[in-house]
Amino acid sequence: MKYLYSTCTTITTLSILALASFMAASAGNLNQDFDITWGDGRAKILNNGELLTLSLDKASGSGFQSKNEYLYGKIDMQLKLVAGNSAGTVTAYYLSSKGSNWDEIDFEFLGNLSGDPYILHTNVFSQGKGNREQQFYLWFDPTADFHTYSILWNPQRIVFSVDGTPIREFKNSESIGVPFPKNQPMRIYSSLWNADDWATRGGLVKTDWAQAPFTASYRNFNANACTLSSGASSCGSNSASSSSNAWLSEELDSTNQGRLKWVQTNYMIYNYCTDAKRFPQGFPSECNIA
Numbered sequence: 001m002k003y004l005y006s007t008c009t010t011i012t013t014l015s016i017l018a019l020a021s022f023m024a025a026s027a028g029n030l031n032q033d034f035d036i037t038w039g040d041g042r043a044k045i046l047n048n049g050e051l052l053t054l055s056l057d058k059a060s061g062s063g064f065q066s067k068n069e070y071l072y073g074k075i076d077m078q079l080k081l082v083a084g085n086s087a088g089t090v091t092a093y094y095l096s097s098k099g100s101n102w103d104e105i106d107f108e109f110l111g112n113l114s115g116d117p118y119i120l121h122t123n124v125f126s127q128g129k130g131n132r133e134q135q136f137y138l139w140f141d142p143t144a145d146f147h148t149y150s151i152l153w154n155p156q157r158i159v160f161s162v163d164g165t166p167i168r169e170f171k172n173s174e175s176i177g178v179p180f181p182k183n184q185p186m187r188i189y190s191s192l193w194n195a196d197d198w199a200t201r202g203g204l205v206k207t208d209w210a211q212a213p214f215t216a217s218y219r220n221f222n223a224n225a226c227t228l229s230s231g232a233s234s235c236g237s238n239s240a241s242s243s244s245n246a247w248l249s250e251e252l253d254s255t256n257q258g259r260l261k262w263v264q265t266n267y268m269i270y271n272y273c274t275d276a277k278r279f280p281q282g283f284p285s286e287c288n289i290a
């Protein structure tokens with residue numbers, strides 16, 4: 001194909017190429033935002049950067065990470081999860097900083113037998129401390145099509161959303177002594193790996209390698225975010241005042257609070273804040289705020 005283009009270049013093919021590259025840019029190019037980090041060829045960026053796939057087989061999983069480091073952002077990614085019998089597999093999609101006092105914001109998708117629901121597992125770490133799990137079923141089959149998974153992270157709150165519906169809010173509770181992620185830049189990471197020692201029904205259901213390779217797909221990444229370059233934020237110091245950075249002070253309006261409640265009532269299957277057995281001495285402080 002390359003030779004064809006170079007030998008018969010005309011004004012028309014040039015303008016078609018220009019148009020094609022413009023469209024690719026407007027659709028977002030995963031090559032610009034992400035590096036494949038492991039998996040020995042099992043992770044691929046395809047279709048001129050429009051699609052990324054991770055795969056897992058008996059020998060290895062695979063993963064990628066963002067080129068940028070972010071300090072606050074509103075970050076969307078569309079994922080289509082491993083279809084069929086995905087028991088034992090885990091697709092993790094998360095933000096994390098480095099070091100022993102790291103911060104982390106997690107989406108993890110725990111695979112299941114065909115026909116059984118996936119579990120969406122979430123967690124928030126601040127200063128190296130997590131143990132803040134909430135788990136959900138989804139109101140759709142996450143393997144049938146792409147759906148948008150979003151993280152809003154600003155100085156007041158972290159909101160996890162699915163197709164624009166908030167499923168979890170972690171508020172800044174520094175005023176009552178709970179550390180909040182706010183100083184450590186995070187990268188986006190994702191990986192697909194075998195976790196059949198715990199993922200599905202506590203490890204009872206094993207990965208069926210006859211179904212391998214398992215594949216998860218990603219597209220339409222979008223970040224309204226403050227990126228960091230040599231210590232300086234792209235948002236500058238007075239960013240919250242700019243209307244293009246409205247997400248920096250975004251909060252849940254009453255409609256979204258209602259939707260959050262709907263999800264938590266109907267789809268939440270585990271909440272550390274109600275697990276009295278686990279916290280016999282009392283729930284973590286942030287559980288006691290509204």
Ligand SMILES: *[C@@H]1O[C@H](CO)[C@@H](O)[C@H](O)[C@H]1NC(C)=O
Nearest residue numbers: 110112116117119199200201
């Ligand atoms: C898999 O499906 C079963 C049956 O619906 C459910 O009990 C279990 O929690 C599901 N998910 C995982 C990750 O085990």
